[in-house]
Amino acid sequence: MKIGEPEKFIIDGKRLDGRKPGELRKVKIEVGVLKKADGSAYVEWGGNKVLAACYGPREVHPKHLARADRAILRCTYSMAPFSVTDRKRPGPDRRSIEISKVTRQALEPVVFTNLFPRTAIDVFIEILQAQAGTRCTGIVAASMALADAGIPMRNLVPACAAGKVGGEIVLDLSDVEDNFGEADLPVAIVPQKDEVTLIQMDGNFEKGEFEKAFKLAVEGCMKIYEIQKEALKKRYGGA
Amino acid sequence: MTRRMVIPGEFITDKKYNLGEGVYREKDGIYSALMGLVDEKENYIRILPLRGKYMPKVGDFVIGNVREIFFNSWELDINSAHNGILNADDYYKEIDTFNEDLLDILAPGSSVFVKIREITHSKKVYVTMRERGARVITGGRLLKIIPTKVPRVIGKQRSMISMIIKETRCNILVGQNGIIWIDGKPEFVNIASRAIRVIEKEAHNPGLTNRIRNMIIKEREEL
Amino acid sequence: MFDIVADIKKDFIVNLLRSKKRVDNRAFDEYRPIVVEPGVSEKAEGSSLVKIGNTQVMVGVKLAIGEPFSDMPDLGVMMTNAELNPLASPRFEKGPPDEDTIELSRVVDRVIRESKCIELEKLCITEGEEVWIVFIDAHILDYDGNLFDATALGAISALRNTRFPKVEDGRIIYSEKTDKKLPVVDRPVETTFAKIGKDIVLDPVLDEELVLDARITIGTNEKGDICAMQKGGDGTFTQEEIIDLVNKSREKSEELRKLV
Structure with a gap:
């Protein structure tokens, strides 16, 4: 057993933070929170606090990266040094670079990049406070920042993870569950379209468990999607 | 007339239309690609975006x-x-x-x-x-507003901007790209800037021209 | 990156797949010929050369003694690194690793780590002070697609023939190996599928990789449990496709496992 590992993850059908197995942490989304950016969003998801800004379409620098037939989408996931218990060294590490890549690929399928040849659409995701599930929080924030910037897109992209703790399949891992659980499965989808734009997994799922967790993660995405829609309507719905 | 507000991915209609800006077609109908207001004409549908970068057009x-x-x-x-x-x-x-x-x-x-x-x-x-x-x-002051709000700042037949120019005695040039230049007496430039900010924020509200005129007159009197 | 041929090729490959054929005539769920040669390096504590078709990856394992992580004081440490060597393809350039290289390293690391195939608790020398560190280094020598499966296979193959060097007075004598093997108790492997248009194929060659819409790599252990997964590419999978591919991966993994 590792240091800080709880004996049991689920007691009387409740998780350590009081949630039911299929329950999300509290999620709050706000758009249009930054002045300079073309679009922005702030997401609080459990203890995660994440800011995303979208700039573009704009001129591509360096110029050779420009594509004659479409815009290039660039995503940067970055963790603030103070976002975690032990200070994180500033600048991109291997984990951030991988997350930046899968985030871009999670969003690319919905963005009409073909409408803006020779431009760049840049999305910057800053993790201000991390508490398990930052990549999903980042994708949710990034997708909202794109919508807020008026970038044409097929749909918003919700993301949510499911996992396994103490042998049980649960939705949206907390930090203790993430650190000591047996599996983590982040998923992003295009709602109503049966398209999975991100799926990653680490840990151990036995036969049957994977399917159950996957379905649960997709259900979680749909719950997040409702919160995303509401946030946009709330901010701009007065029109 | 109040227009329906939609967000990316929202279903708009299964009627047949020619597609304008900000909409796309799926098997079961037309969806919005943007956050904005639905503009339905006889056989044509588009979204008036609430946010977005200025896209250059010849003649602007x-x-x-x-x-x-x-x-x-x-x-x-x-x-x-x-x-x-x-x-x-x-x-x-x-x-x-x-x-x-x-x-x-x-x-x-x-x-x-x-x-x-x-x-x-x-x-x-x-x-x-x-x-x-x-x-x-040269001189004066530049203001940056959300480009999609420019038409409101100009107003029908330039009604809004003409009124602001008249009431503040400022020189104002409105770029379609959301950049606005205002020149005049500094205190009047400030009044004009504030007026434009209010328009940007409340672009969707009706009867704005009169409210803005009253606001300018009141601020002028307070000088 | 230059993909002068990619656009024309895409139509060609998509049409070919629609008529149930692949560029190299393989079945959609068929691997290219695979060769695994363990122990190709005498200097490394463990090594393996893996060829999947024309793709060649050499993996070396080096052992060292160092400090454990503070939150896991009684566990050995493992690290995986991949290098996309410029000699392997005109597409690879010198310089710091790009996102593709980093993704490869991390996805291979994931299956080795999460399968718990290395008994890290047996690599503890003095709790909180000294543990064995396992460095897994993969060199891509010739790149003709599907680096994930080749590198993961090379890694587990190299780990399984890794032997400890002699240690005298706390110092490692690398020139002398002992008979003691690295405690490796599982044979995790990864299988990668590419979705091109509407079709999904196993073990994409480079021509297929260049035009793919989406890619998924699935890692399994001997029991058939899923240990790692990574979707790539700018396209999407349906839920049914993913569930189907997970099952297919279990089946196909057995072919790879026989080779190590």
């Missing part, structure tokens, strides 16, 4: 800022996806590029009110000053 007047200088052209930031190019030939008067340095004519940071003359297939945006109204801008 925009305010640009000199970023780079080349042998016979200037590159302008026009607050858009693409920079604008002002060739020496498009300057409002003749330039002898062999004997004159463009740097001495328009230095980096200079602002100009220009018309978009041509957008090439490869998205090069050429602007010109050989047009009535085009000019070099």
